[in-house]
Amino acid sequence: MLRLIAKLYLKITGWKTNIVFPNEIKKCVIIVAPHTSWWDFLIGSMYRKVLKLEEARFLGKKELFDGPFGFFFKWLGGTPVDRFQKTNFVQQIIELFNGHQEFRLALSPEGTRKKVEKLRSGFYHIAKGANVPIVMVGLDFANKQILISQPFYTTVDEVADFRKIIQFFASIKGKHPENGLAHLDKA
Numbered sequence: 001m002l003r004l005i006a007k008l009y010l011k012i013t014g015w016k017t018n019i020v021f022p023n024e025i026k027k028c029v030i031i032v033a034p035h036t037s038w039w040d041f042l043i044g045s046m047y048r049k050v051l052k053l054e055e056a057r058f059l060g061k062k063e064l065f066d067g068p069f070g071f072f073f074k075w076l077g078g079t080p081v082d083r084f085q086k087t088n089f090v091q092q093i094i095e096l097f098n099g100h101q102e103f104r105l106a107l108s109p110e111g112t113r114k115k116v117e118k119l120r121s122g123f124y125h126i127a128k129g130a131n132v133p134i135v136m137v138g139l140d141f142a143n144k145q146i147l148i149s150q151p152f153y154t155t156v157d158e159v160a161d162f163r164k165i166i167q168f169f170a171s172i173k174g175k176h177p178e179n180g181l182a183h184l185d186k187a
Contacts, residue, residue, distance in 0.1 A: 006049035015043065016145040021051040022135065025151050026102040029127040030056065031165070032137045034181050035108035036174035040139055044106070045076065047137075047146055056104040090125045097130035106137075109165065115179040119162065128154040136165060142173035 010017050030053075032044055048056060057077045064073050065080040073080075081089065097103050105126070109119040127134045133151035140147055149168055154161055170185035 003049045003052070006046040010043075010046050010050065014144045015046075016143075017050055019047070019051065019146055019148060021053060021148055022151055023052060025133060025135065026104075027097055027100070027130070027132045028104050028135050028151060029123050029130075029132060030104060030106040030135045030137055031109045031123050032106055032139060033109055033169045034139065034172060034174035034177075034179065035110050035113055036176040036179040037113060039141075039175050040108075040113075043139060043146075044137075048106075053104060053106075055102065056106050058106045090122055090129065093126045094129040097126070097132055110181075113176075113179065115183075116181075118184070119165065119181075124154060124158070124161065134165075136168045138169055138172035139174055140172045141175045142177070147172060 007017050032040070048054065055077070057079055059081045060073060060078045062080040064070070065078065093105065097105075107123055109123055110116045111120045123134070131153070133153050135151050136147075136149035138147035147168075152161075152164070166181060166184045169181045171182065172180065174180045
């Protein structure tokens with residue numbers, strides 16, 4: 001029922017719903033960008049239902065889970081992250097991957113809705129350490145669609161891997177394109 005509601009919402013608002021996710025991949029890190037608006041969460045949540053990714057987990061800033069709506073974000077599959085405390089978080093997430101037959105983790109490589117000068121690297125080190133592929137998902141507000149990459153594994157050339165990631169996202173226009181990733185594509 002919720003999948004039908006999500007699909008209906010996306011159709012009514014003009015978003016394309018004939019998108020296919022590589023569901024045969026049971027473990028992966030899903031990076032979603034550009035993250036420029038709170039609308040990203042709403043659209044992402046709708047596609048999560050439509051693409052049958054309900055079990056996918058996501059990381060969010062700890063503050064989202066405080067207060068009256070904290071239960072809602074946890075119910076949706078969220079895990080709070082304290083961005084200001086140094087912990088061995090990457091290793092903890094790798095252990096979650098290693099302890100499950102199926103585990104998909106979605107997060108923003110920017111870590112914020114503001115314009116960034118570089119991507120964070122935690123997602124990359126999680127994928128590398130857990131030996132799982134990265135699937136890139138672009139939130140294209142200009143064309144009201146999401147773009148999904150082929151899954152890829154990290155290599156020994158981190159610089160080339162990040163160049164590939166940035167090139168995928170560079171042309172995708174978020175809700176606030178000025179906060180997107182085009183300026184990082186110097187290739």
